[in-house]
Amino acid sequence: xxxxxxxxxxxxxxxxxxxxxxxxxxxxxxxxxxxxxxxxxxxxxxxxxxxxxxxxxxxxxxxxxxxxxxxxxxxxxxxxxxxxxxxxxxxxxxxxxxxxxxxxxxxxxxxxxxxxxxxxxxxxxxxxxxxxxxxxxxxxxxxxxxxxxxxxxxxxxxxxxxxxxxxxxxxxxxxxxxxxxxxxxxxxxxxxxxxxxxxxxxxxxxxxxxxxxxxxxxxxxxxxxxxxxxxxxxxxxxxxxxxxxxxxxxxxxxxxxxxxxxxxxxxxxxxxxxxxxxxxxxxxxxxxxxxxxxxxxxxxxxxxxxxxxxxxxxxxxxxxxxxxxxxxxxxxxxxxxxxxxxxxxxxxxxxxxxxxxxxxxxxxxxxxxxxxxxxxxxxxxxxxxxxxxxxxxxxxxxxx
Amino acid sequence: xxxxxxxxxxxxxxxxxxxxxxxxxxxxxxxxxxxxxxxxxxxxxxxxxxxxxxxxxxxxxxxxxxxxxxxxxxxxxxxxxxxxxxxxxxxxxxxxxxxxxxxxxxxxxxxxxxxxxxxxxxxxxxxxxxxxxxxxxxxxxxxxxxxxxxxxxxxxxxxxxxxxxxxxxxxxxxxxxxxxxxxxxxxxxxxxxxxxxxxxxxxxxxxxxxxxxxxxxxxxxxxxxxxxxxxxxxxxxxxxxxxxxxxxxxxxxxxxxxxxxxxxxxxxxxxxxxxxxxxxxxxxxxxxxxxxxxxxxxxxxxxxxxxxxxxxxxxxxxxxxxxxxxxxxxxxxxxxxxxxxxxxxxxxxxxxxxxxxxxxxxxxxxxxxxxxxxxxxxxxxx
Ligand SMILES: [Zn+2]
Numbered sequence: 001x002x003x004x005x006x007x008x009x010x011x012x013x014x015x016x017x018x019x020x021x022x023x024x025x026x027x028x029x030x031x032x033x034x035x036x037x038x039x040x041x042x043x044x045x046x047x048x049x050x051x052x053x054x055x056x057x058x059x060x061x062x063x064x065x066x067x068x069x070x071x072x073x074x075x076x077x078x079x080x081x082x083x084x085x086x087x088x089x090x091x092x093x094x095x096x097x098x099x100x101x102x103x104x105x106x107x108x109x110x111x112x113x114x115x116x117x118x119x120x121x122x123x124x125x126x127x128x129x130x131x132x133x134x135x136x137x138x139x140x141x142x143x144x145x146x147x148x149x150x151x152x153x154x155x156x157x158x159x160x161x162x163x164x165x166x167x168x169x170x171x172x173x174x175x176x177x178x179x180x181x182x183x184x185x186x187x188x189x190x191x192x193x194x195x196x197x198x199x200x201x202x203x204x205x206x207x208x209x210x211x212x213x214x215x216x217x218x219x220x221x222x223x224x225x226x227x228x229x230x231x232x233x234x235x236x237x238x239x240x241x242x243x244x245x246x247x248x249x250x251x252x253x254x255x256x257x258x259x260x261x262x263x264x265x266x267x268x269x270x271x272x273x274x275x276x277x278x279x280x281x282x283x284x285x286x287x288x289x290x291x292x293x294x295x296x297x298x299x300x301x302x303x304x305x306x307x308x309x310x311x312x313x314x315x316x317x318x319x320x321x322x323x324x325x326x327x328x329x330x331x332x333x334x335x336x337x338x339x340x341x342x343x344x345x346x347x348x349x350x351x352x353x354x355x356x357x358x359x360x361x362x363x364x365x366x367x368x369x370x371x372x373x374x375x376x377x378x379x380x381x382x383x384x385x386x387x388x389x390x391x392x393x394x395x396x397x398x399x400x
Numbered sequence: 401x402x403x404x405x406x407x408x409x410x411x412x413x414x415x416x417x418x419x420x421x422x423x424x425x426x427x428x429x430x431x432x433x434x435x436x437x438x439x440x441x442x443x444x445x446x447x448x449x450x451x452x453x454x455x456x457x458x459x460x461x462x463x464x465x466x467x468x469x470x471x472x473x474x475x476x477x478x479x480x481x482x483x484x485x486x487x488x489x490x491x492x493x494x495x496x497x498x499x500x501x502x503x504x505x506x507x508x509x510x511x512x513x514x515x516x517x518x519x520x521x522x523x524x525x526x527x528x529x530x531x532x533x534x535x536x537x538x539x540x541x542x543x544x545x546x547x548x549x550x551x552x553x554x555x556x557x558x559x560x561x562x563x564x565x566x567x568x569x570x571x572x573x574x575x576x577x578x579x580x581x582x583x584x585x586x587x588x589x590x591x592x593x594x595x596x597x598x599x600x601x602x603x604x605x606x607x608x609x610x611x612x613x614x615x616x617x618x619x620x621x622x623x624x625x626x627x628x629x630x631x632x633x634x635x636x637x638x639x640x641x642x643x644x645x646x647x648x649x650x651x652x653x654x655x656x657x658x659x660x661x662x663x664x665x666x667x668x669x670x671x672x673x674x675x676x677x678x679x680x681x682x683x684x685x686x687x688x689x690x691x692x693x694x695x696x697x698x699x700x701x702x703x704x705x706x707x708x709x710x711x712x713x714x715x716x717x718x719x720x721x722x723x724x725x726x727x728x729x730x731x732x733x734x735x736x737x738x739x740x741x742x743x744x745x746x747x748x749x750x751x752x753x754x755x756x757x758x759x760x761x762x763x764x765x766x767x768x769x770x771x772x773x774x775x776x777x778x779x780x781x782x
Binding site for chain 2: 023025026028029030031032033034035036037038039042046050053054072073074075076077078081082111112115116160162165166169173221222223224226227228230231235241276277278281282284285286288289383384385386387390
């Protein structure tokens with residue numbers, strides 16, 4: 001009996017599939033584009049798959065068949081879609097499906113369909129729970145908390161996987177956001193009142209920050225983790241980004257506290273690795289979001305713009321607001337030089353837009369930025385030579 | 401490496417892509433649901449190397465055109481459950497992998513002949529047209545200089561309508577699957593070629609695009625996702641192809657624009673290539689996504705194009721084609737995008753000889769200027 005390692009015997013050789021007449025792939029013309037020399041197993045499984053789809057069969061054995069097709073081609077979106085349709089139609093239990101998905105997701109991290117199917121399963125679990133008033137024990141296995149644990153284990157193996165991070169954000173936005181009409185409390189075994197639910201949600205955000213910190217601890221240059229941190233702090237609880245972009249309201253005290261905490265945290269991380277573009281992009285993002293001028297960080301930035309001599313050393317009094325570069329740092333750090341030049345340029349811009357400013361002081365500020373850009377273009381960041389020359393050029397136009 | 405010895409191995413790249421057009425090994429079964437896209441990368445690479453006519457026969461090119469037209473569908477109603485919406489959808493499927501009707505020559509001869517365009521009916525819930533594949537199929541037909549007489553424009557418009565979501569985004573197939581900026585871009589590119597935006601809600605789509613802007617200055621695939629080169633290209637190109645009346649809504653603020661430029665420039669690594677995300681290693685495809693994004697912002701001059709070309713030179717495989725990084729296995733996707741990057745970020749002289757001359761590329765549609773012109777002239781609804 002012909003068989004393949006992954007999917008067992010061919011469907012054509014299985015007596016329980018005798019009632020199905022397989023439908024071979026549509027006969028293509030003489031010059032098809034990129035025809036695939038299908039393996040026997042793939043041809044067999046998809047021939048049977050087309051046949052059951054045409055017949056509209058929604059049954060447990062179709063779950064097995066779609067699994068075979070998916071194992072042979074995880075990007076087969078029709079097989080995924082049909083599989084979901086079967087699950088809904090026959091009210092198939094979700095826990096075993098979820099377990100299978102854990103295996104498939106781990107093997108096919110970069111396939112869109114793997115993650116999309118998971119979303120549908122979680123939404124279906126939530127639906128079944130709300131319809132059964134929490135009685136559907138099978139669906140509880142798909143709790144958002146379990147899901148976050150699974151995603152964390154996947155991210156430990158592939159720390160920057162885009163789909164996985166995007167999926168984590170979706171889980172959080174769907175089940176832990178006050179803006180969503182779904183809540184993870186649907187999955188909890190003991191009922192919560194509104195106050196408890198909100199406290200629980202906040203504690204989850206703390207857990208999430210701790211998770212991001214563990215990821216950044218493993219790799220401080222993991223930009224996906226930095227982005228996630230921004231999402232947790234400024235999008236998930238309240239949409240601070242929206243608030244800032246549209247100037248709809250002042251930041252409340254809690255939001256101001258988060259901004260302060262994030263600035264301190266990022267400075268510490270910059271001190272550990274002064275050339276880490278991810279941390280610099282993050283601190284810039286936080287400052288811009290909170291509309292805090294870059295110049296507020298001048299005394300922090302300066303030690304990073306000089307050559308060696310000002311690194312942290314054990315005998316020094318530690319200034320918590322302005323942590324010094326670690327002793328192993330490669331200084332000056334180009335992102336710090338860029339930041340300092342930006343401070344001067346932004347100050348000049350602020351002066352220029354202020355009514356009674358003098359042209360001379362604007363120029364003075366810009367004149368301080370130009371040599372920094374020049375040092376970047378000639379010494380410290382020659383890859384972006386043209387960009388730094390462009391910045392100098394713009395400043396010179398303003399000065400003349 | 402001595403200057404004067406650098407060659408862009410166009411002939412080998414063309415041969416590599418031609419081989420894929422003729423067949424893919426069974427171990428790449430995943431290609432089954434994206435054959436029209438693979439066809440586009442291969443035909444696009446032949447177009448860019450200007451070797452399509454000399455490397456392939458007229459009969460082959462005609463056959464490929466016919467094959468693409470075989471993928472045009474005439475699907476049943478958008479929502480079978482509602483009686484009010486009786487519109488059918490058109491567009492193209494990725495290939496015949498879910499096609500279940502009989503080929504025409506097997507049909508009974510007593511069926512009446514019609515003058516209708518040759519489009520097969522399909523059940524869109526099981527064999528749907530696909531937005532990205534529709535975009536790649538149209539561009540492939542333009543590369544093959546088809547006259548588009550057979551294009552079902554109403555069907556394409558209905559597909560656009562059927563795939564747009566309430567938040568302005570688009571799914572790839574009607575009513576199913578994920579929605580993100582890749583599909584927004586392909587929808588916008590199709591509207592641009594048709595010169596017809598009536599089927600979609602442009603304003604909502606622009607709001608969706610802007611929701612994907614991140615604190616770093618790039619765009620993510622979906623709101624709050626990490627900034628990445630591909631989505632950033634999709635968003636910037638989308639914002640640029642809209643008709644004039646949407647130009648002000650589609651423009652970024654000057655601060656946003658500067659931040660985007662900064663982030664894109666930051667992605668060029670010391671080896672000359674581009675990474676797609678902050679602090680990642682260079683990958684050949686981002687030489688296009690980031691390079692074209694800068695071109696779209698009219699800031700192509702900020703790129704060190706010679707360093708970029710050096711990196712791509714190193715990504716060439718001896719068997720032809722480009723891999724994502726030096727010594728990596730080549731594939732049609734990275735081959736096409738590497739050539740497209742070189743066509744945009746042009747290098748000549750000082751070590752880069754005649755072989756580096758490539759036709760000009762339209763950064764918005766991602767096709768040679770001639771092919772883009774052909775597409776726009778022939779798709780425009782009269
Ligand atoms: Zn790539």
